[in-house]
Amino acid sequence: MTQVIVCPGCGAKNRIPADKGHLTPKCGRCRQSLAGEPRSGLVNPLTDTQFQRLVEQSVLPVMVDLYSPTCGPCHTLAPVIETLAREYGGRLLVFKLDTTSQQMTAARFRIRGVPTLLFFKAGQLVDQVVGAVPRAEIEQRIVTLLS
Ligand SMILES: [Zn+2]
Numbered sequence: 001m002t003q004v005i006v007c008p009g010c011g012a013k014n015r016i017p018a019d020k021g022h023l024t025p026k027c028g029r030c031r032q033s034l035a036g037e038p039r040s041g042l043v044n045p046l047t048d049t050q051f052q053r054l055v056e057q058s059v060l061p062v063m064v065d066l067y068s069p070t071c072g073p074c075h076t077l078a079p080v081i082e083t084l085a086r087e088y089g090g091r092l093l094v095f096k097l098d099t100t101s102q103q104m105t106a107a108r109f110r111i112r113g114v115p116t117l118l119f120f121k122a123g124q125l126v127d128q129v130v131g132a133v134p135r136a137e138i139e140q141r142i143v144t145l146l147s
Contacts, residue, residue, distance in 0.1 A: 003041035004090040005034045006059045013059075013090070041089025043082050046097045048104040056123040058093050061145045064118045065096045066111055073132035074115045080135045081117075084142060091146055119145050 003016045007027040014034060016025050025034040038044040038054055046054060046064065055062050065081050067074035078096075085094035099106040099114055109118060109125065119127035119141060127141055 002089060003039040004060075005037045005039050006093075007032055007034060008037060008053075011059055015090070038093055038095065040091070040093050041086055042094070043078075043085045044093070044095050046095035046102070046105075048097075048102045051097075051105050054093075055095065055120055058120070058123070060091065060093045062093045062095065062120040063142065063145070064105075064120070065094070066099050066106055066114055066116045066118065067096060068100050068114045069098060070100075071114050077115045077132040080138065084135070084138060088142060088146070092142060117141070121145060 002018065005014045005016060005025060006012070007014060007030060009027060009032040010030040012027055012029040014025060014028055016039065026032065027034055040060055043065070055064060063084075065077065067078070081094060081096070085092070088094075097105055099111060109128075113130060115132055117129040117138065118125055127145065129138060129141060
């Protein structure tokens with residue numbers, strides 16, 4: 001499995017082979033350190049303070065899974081989100097946001113329940129899904145997002 005990190009300095013898409021995923025990656029174009037940058041191909045944890053830079057300024061389309069640690073349907077959905085993140089690695093950036101500790105984002109988007117999936121393209125909220133819906137339903141939204 002290949003992971004992709006978009007360089008925040010120059011915008012280059014860096015492919016990180018899975019066997020080198022543990023190393024501290026650097027941008028192949030400008031040599032900037034990519035440590036701590038979100039990886040396409042994985043589900044990345046997200047905080048309220050990171051939201052603007054990592055979601056609204058993302059070069060890749062973004063899906064955010066808003067969840068709560070104590071919510072059963074959220075646990076059901078989590079492995080589905082992980083699988084989709086892997087399948088769409090290189091094309092989609094996937095985050096998870098814990099609404100119990102990161103409440104600003106949930107309030108801003110008027111999230112009424114978890115799990116809720118938010119879809120962003122070019123910094124704009126373009127779609128959302130509420131509840132642990134079937135994988136095919138989420139995949140359809142992703143396909144639309146990437147089209
Ligand atoms: Zn770079």
